[in-house]
Amino acid sequence: MTTVALKPATMAQALTRAMRDAMAADPTVHVMGEDVGTLGGVFRVTDGLAKEFGEDRCTDTPLAEAGILGAAVGMAMYGLRPVVEMQFDAFAYPAFEQLISHVSRMRNRTRGAMPLPITVRVPYGGGIGGVEHHSDSSEAYYMATPGLHVVTPATVADAYGLLRAAIASDDPVVFLEPKRLYWSKDSWNPDEPSAVEPIGRAVVRRPGRSATLITYGPSLPVCLEAARAAEAEGWDLEVVDLRSLVPFDDETVCASVRRTGRALVVHESGGFGGPGGEIAARVTERCFHHLEAPVLRVAGFDIPYPPPMLERHHLPGVDRVLDAVGRLQWEAER
């Protein structure tokens, strides 16, 4: 086996590459959205696609999210595979009508006659100093809508693999891109793209014995750092990266919790009514007799996303994670 020299690439570049490869492999794949053409998107994630595939396949649309997604529904009805970009998390909200009333339930309404293979790419989450409406974590809204897949990569390789899988999926996928990881790099090789990941599998990023940190997207690096820091306290933390919120990989998550006996869910969207509540309930239902402490959550506060100068107080950081890990221990010893 030959070893390939690994060139660092950013998550944004991996996403571009995934769309490029999907477009080259399948002429029905169309990219569209605001500023995705000439500009290459405000994050440059669609850079070069209009040049390579023409404006009919990478299209600057009028500025109307409901129109973009609604048109994608019609395009998918006619056999295309639209990949639409919503410029920022909060600007996807005008498209919720289409997403919830049509995209998510067309297969079900038509008894399977009309599946919609649409990928909705949404840059989400905070930590980039964005002004109001540029930092929302909207995953709970998507998760609460039956009929949608909800996927969020945390590594460069997953950005590529999961986006290929999303575009290939015959069902609609809300593809959440953690925007503060757009410029993160790891040793993914753009010339040797990784295998296409099936949607719906979590992965253990770091094995450990003391407790399981369950996380995804922008919070994965925080949890890995916390796990490193926890070593000093003698805690050996396992970190599970969900990668897919819907479908949810009960198997990987519960296998880990059964091993460690303790679980903590970490995400930056609000805790109340947030993804962590669902995850904690599932883990409790399945692993009750293995648990040595209640499943805890570390989440963003239950407030509208704050202005950039205050966001560091809102976002769950390493200290808050470690503090919760301490409480897991305490709960066990009580």
Next chain:
Amino acid sequence: MTVMEQRGAYRPTPPPAWQPRTDPAPLLPDAAPYRVLGTEAAAQADPGLLRRLYAQLVRGRRYNAQATALTKQGRLAVYPSSVGQEACEVAAALVLEDRDWLFPSYRDTLAVVARGVDPVQALTLLRGDWHTGYNPREHRVAPLCTPLATQLPHAVGLAHAARLKGDDVVALAMVGDGGTSEGDFHEALNFAAVWQAPVVFLVQNNGFAISVPLAKQTAAPSLAHKAVGYGMPGRLVDGNDAVAMYDVLSEAVRHARAGGGPTLVEAVTYRVEAHTNADDDKRYRADSEVAAWREHDPIDLLEQELTARGLLDEDGIRAARDDAEALAADLRARMNQDPVLDPMDLFAQVYAEPTPQLREQRAQLRAELEAEAEGSH
């Protein structure tokens, strides 16, 4: 042969139950933007008004430059410049009475300042210390709105409510050319026309929505033409001509105040600088296009008129610049002070009464901050 091609078979007139309410002709905009400066009509313009507009334009230009400089120093997270669009911004503020309301978008800081909001408070959103730095009720200026066109239905509702209460209030709402593609724009225009609400919609057509040119935004002959379909007049005006802007907007405000209903005004202008400091405009437009528009500068146009009529000399120009310089110096000095932030504000105004959960979270953050303070000693 289609039905339409068969003589007599196609009946263009609908059955009598449905009748169009008005002759659309008076609603249609002129073919070319309305202009005053550089024409004979300029001689009729009131010297006091010309001087007021001039002073505000010069202040606005200086404010734009200062705010842009502040982004380079990292004092502002982002600034969407309105260089070249100052005439639209200033006219929008000056045509309103105190009791009227302004509904700005994120680019309209100048209109907000010209309306009397403190220049530092107007920048709070963009600096990042809070979302809205001023009390909207104090100056009757809605929060600067980031999601596109979503403030337009608010303007309609407010104007409608004022009329229901018997108050003589007009709302002026600002939106970009790109924003006119959003569903909220269409819904707002329709509500306003059906309710005959006293609203003026001002579209600043500055050529681009970030990178997307107007031709990809609409196939309409002009954005002002869109008004006709809703049953309101559309007006096309040179957005770099401060006097024309003032004329058209004040006429629309008068019309609304008199119970005539809404007007859609399209100001044809140009965004001379990039979308924001985070944008690379070289990717989507030629320098020559920008240069051509710099030739049609709103300040130069007005200065020429004032000088020609003997209403402005070197001293007058200097006085206007000194006044603008003072504004900039004050802005600079106050923006260079770090804002005093209280992290507890995160929980202060989520609800009238904080929920038990928020109280808990507040206590958690307080404990964290105390531990942090201990640690740093």
